[in-house]
Amino acid sequence: MLMKDEREAIVEYCIKLTEHGLTKGTGGNISICNRKEKIMALSPSSLDYYKAKTEDVVVLDLEGNVIEGHRKPSTEYNLHRIFYVNRDDCNSVVHCHSMFSGVLSCLHWSIPASHYMIALAGKDVRCAEYATFGTQKLAENALEAMKDRNAVLLGNHGLLAVAADLPNAFNVAEEIEFCAEMYYRAKCVGEPFILPDAEMEDIIGKFNNYAKLKKGD
Numbered sequence: 001m002l003m004k005d006e007r008e009a010i011v012e013y014c015i016k017l018t019e020h021g022l023t024k025g026t027g028g029n030i031s032i033c034n035r036k037e038k039i040m041a042l043s044p045s046s047l048d049y050y051k052a053k054t055e056d057v058v059v060l061d062l063e064g065n066v067i068e069g070h071r072k073p074s075t076e077y078n079l080h081r082i083f084y085v086n087r088d089d090c091n092s093v094v095h096c097h098s099m100f101s102g103v104l105s106c107l108h109w110s111i112p113a114s115h116y117m118i119a120l121a122g123k124d125v126r127c128a129e130y131a132t133f134g135t136q137k138l139a140e141n142a143l144e145a146m147k148d149r150n151a152v153l154l155g156n157h158g159l160l161a162v163a164a165d166l167p168n169a170f171n172v173a174e175e176i177e178f179c180a181e182m183y184y185r186a187k188c189v190g191e192p193f194i195l196p197d198a199e200m201e202d203i204i205g206k207f208n209n210y211a212k213l214k215k216g217d
Helices: 004-019 077-086 099-107 116-120 136-145 166-189 197-214
Strands: 029-034 039-042 058-061 066-068 092-096 151-154 158-163
Touching (some): 004 029, 004 039, 004 092, 004 166, 029 077, 029 166, 039 077, 077 136, 092 166, 099 151, 099 158, 099 166, 116 166, 116 197, 136 151, 151 166, 158 166
Antiparallel strands (some): 029 039, 029 092, 058 066, 092 158, 151 158
16 A cells, blocks of 8 residues: 555544544545655545545645545645645645634735744745635645745635644644634734744744754754
8 A cells, every 4th residue: 555654644633633623524634745756645535534544545646646545535636736846845734624714714814923833834824815625726826825834824715734744734733723813812802912023033943943853953
């Protein structure tokens, strides 16, 4: 079986999407890229996450062709593969329909640096222009809006997060949803103080150094 470990991880983390309140039903999708083989494992379309098995996860090449798997891949395969083709730092993509990120995406608001944890994604999180789900245009809009960032809001849709591996991509998605909720709630009672760019650059540097220490570098 191609990418067996990665497919098992996708099944596990798709369940976490629901358990951590990041999506409802079969919403959202997760992928992992094997850069050496130039293939990716992607969650299947419209399958109950609690019923999914390892073999239900589909393997595609980076042109979007299915090379192993009996299920139909997520309709958002373009949204995943565009990052693997254009971002060398990205080996996993997590897309979810979380509540507060979704609310802000419907307003076409970006998430500013109202909380320092936004630094996991960059100085802020932009909102991409709306495009129909499953289209190449949606993928292109997301790639453009996520330039120099690790997360993006998809207009009238949800949240997308990337990282070097699945645990970190999931962590980015979860923390950015937290930041979205904090920003929304703060806006309900006042105008949040936004951390300056210089402070965010310092925090991003600290986060990067912390990540290197965890790897033992």
